Amino acid sequence: MSKVDVLLGLQWGDEGKGKIVDVLTPDYDVIARFQGGPNAGHTLEFNGIKHVLHIIPSGIFHKQKLNIIGNGVLIEPAIFSDEVDALRQKGVEPTDNLYISKKAHLILPSHRLLDAANEQAKGNAKIGSTLKGIGPAYTDKIARTGIRVGDILEFDFREKYQLLKYQHIQLARTLNFDIDAFRINDMSLDEYEVRWMESLEILRKFKLINSEYFINRCLSEGKRVLAEGAQGSMLDIDFGSYPFVTSSSTITAGVCSGLGVAPSAIGRVMGITKAYCTRVGAGPFPTELFDATGRRLCELGHEYGATTGRSRRCGWIDIPALRYACMLNGVTDLIVTKPDVMNDFDEIKMCTDYIINDRETDEIPFEFNEVEIKPKLKVFSGWKCSLASAAKFDELPVQLTDYLHDIESRTGVRIMAVSISPDRKDVLFR
Numbered sequence: 001m002s003k004v005d006v007l008l009g010l011q012w013g014d015e016g017k018g019k020i021v022d023v024l025t026p027d028y029d030v031i032a033r034f035q036g037g038p039n040a041g042h043t044l045e046f047n048g049i050k051h052v053l054h055i056i057p058s059g060i061f062h063k064q065k066l067n068i069i070g071n072g073v074l075i076e077p078a079i080f081s082d083e084v085d086a087l088r089q090k091g092v093e094p095t096d097n098l099y100i101s102k103k104a105h106l107i108l109p110s111h112r113l114l115d116a117a118n119e120q121a122k123g124n125a126k127i128g129s130t131l132k133g134i135g136p137a138y139t140d141k142i143a144r145t146g147i148r149v150g151d152i153l154e155f156d157f158r159e160k161y162q163l164l165k166y167q168h169i170q171l172a173r174t175l176n177f178d179i180d181a182f183r184i185n186d187m188s189l190d191e192y193e194v195r196w197m198e199s200l201e202i203l204r205k206f207k208l209i210n211s212e213y214f215i216n217r218c219l220s221e222g223k224r225v226l227a228e229g230a231q232g233s234m235l236d237i238d239f240g241s242y243p244f245v246t247s248s249s250t251i252t253a254g255v256c257s258g259l260g261v262a263p264s265a266i267g268r269v270m271g272i273t274k275a276y277c278t279r280v281g282a283g284p285f286p287t288e289l290f291d292a293t294g295r296r297l298c299e300l301g302h303e304y305g306a307t308t309g310r311s312r313r314c315g316w317i318d319i320p321a322l323r324y325a326c327m328l329n330g331v332t333d334l335i336v337t338k339p340d341v342m343n344d345f346d347e348i349k350m351c352t353d354y355i356i357n358d359r360e361t362d363e364i365p366f367e368f369n370e371v372e373i374k375p376k377l378k379v380f381s382g383w384k385c386s387l388a389s390a391a392k393f394d395e396l397p398v399q400l401t402d403y404l405h406d407i408e409s410r411t412g413v414r415i416m417a418v419s420i421s422p423d424r425k426d427v428l429f430r
């Protein structure tokens with residue numbers, strides 16, 4: 001019986017999960033997404049090609065490896081269909097090695113309408129949602145009114161769809177939302193619905209399965225399974241900076257419910273962190289930099305959302321948040337990405353503790369959104385050189401390894417790999 005290894009983000013998303021999953025895929029037989037949906041944007045680069053995946057797992061470019069969209073994921077059929085087209089244009093045929101859980105829930109066009117209506121109703125308190133319908137679709141799942149992938153095979157699918165859509169429209173009206181002015185990709189709700197319905201045909205061509213049985217069978221046959229997280233631990237519905245979070249369980253616990261595997265079947269938990277920190281959308285970010293250094297991180301790190309194109313807020317690494325994420329996830333191995341972005345920096349800073357009302361703490365307070373948090377910063381010397389010549393972890397400049405060792409000692413987790421460019425080939429394993 002083998003175990004499910006997990007790879008997930010420890011910050012506010014965009015840590016480089018897609019790249020690292022692609023790099024680790026040769027070591028596994030099955031790659032499975034367990035939560036989130038098209039709010040995710042996972043970037044892969046190899047042979048000069050850049051590719052962004054939203055719903056499809058990042059193992060898809062390895063033909064002989066199986067990819068699974070688990071029951072915990074949300075599928076928006078039109079976005080899924082675009083993703084399939086984009087893969088086909090690159091010569092990848094995903095129907096061969098992508099299976100989809102019948103229990104995964106669908107995002108309807110009217111979920112996207114509601115996402116926009118909710119955000120508008122929140123005014124200044126808006127979350128900065130990706131507007132892909134994530135919150136409303138998970139709301140329907142929990143309210144037991146959602147529609148699942150398996151339902152598209154049933155005779156009463158249209159009836160279920162119309163009923164749910166009707167409820168959404170009523171709700172959007174009570175929020176005083178201008179439904180006629182609403183657009184998705186320049187299409188009205190009705191126009192987009194036509195495209196959405198057509199996309200169901202693409203979905204029907206895939207193998208729709210009871211993925212919990214499939215994955216557990218794989219484990220009993222000794223196959224190696226890697227669960228790919230989306231978003232990050234600080235966006236988790238329970239432990240993130242609520243309400244500035246996403247609507248799913250982004251932590252290791254989500255793997256059990258999102259794939260149907262027992263806690264005892266979880267193996268290694270690989271947690272990814274950038275060497276600094278970013279956040280897209282609203283909500284607390286104690287180490288955020290509003291100065292030229294923040295702008296440099298954004299420019300040099302190309303910190304623009306892979307899904308929405310929004311510029312990401314940037315700041316120093318946040319150890320209290322990282323320690324929290326390691327605790328919640330049971331992280332066994334750390335992976336650090338993007339130190340190369342700071343190659344020219346004279347100094348690199350690390351937030352070791354929070355100062356709240358003149359008191360030092362390394363705990364995330366319940367009042368995370370309300371209190372003023374000052375980061376206590378430790379300063380490191382920059383390495384001031386390119387990392388491109390390093391072929392092994394031990395060949396990294398000493399200033400960088402000092403910084404990395406400090407992260408290890410403060411989190412209590414060993415760093416297993418460091419990524420030094422967007423490309424597949426640039427990961428230094430230890």
Ligand code: GDP
Nearest residue numbers: 014015016017018041042043338419420421422
């Ligand atoms: P994900 O959502 O966690 O998969 O991450 P994203 O793809 O949204 O954002 C990560 C961005 O950083 C992408 O543009 C990657 O190509 C890029 N990236 C990943 N690892 C590295 C790295 O080590 N160095 C640099 N410079 N860029 C990286």
Ligand code: IMO
Nearest residue numbers: 013014039040041128129130230231246280281
């Ligand atoms: P990946 O997988 C970064 C953020 C949004 C918003 C909040 C809620 O690429 O790391 P939602 O659309 O989920 O209701 O938005 O969460 N968010 C992400 N930020 N990376 C992501 O995914 C994100 N998915 C959602 O910006 O603040």
Ligand code: MG
Nearest residue numbers: 014041042306
């Ligand atoms: Mg991303």
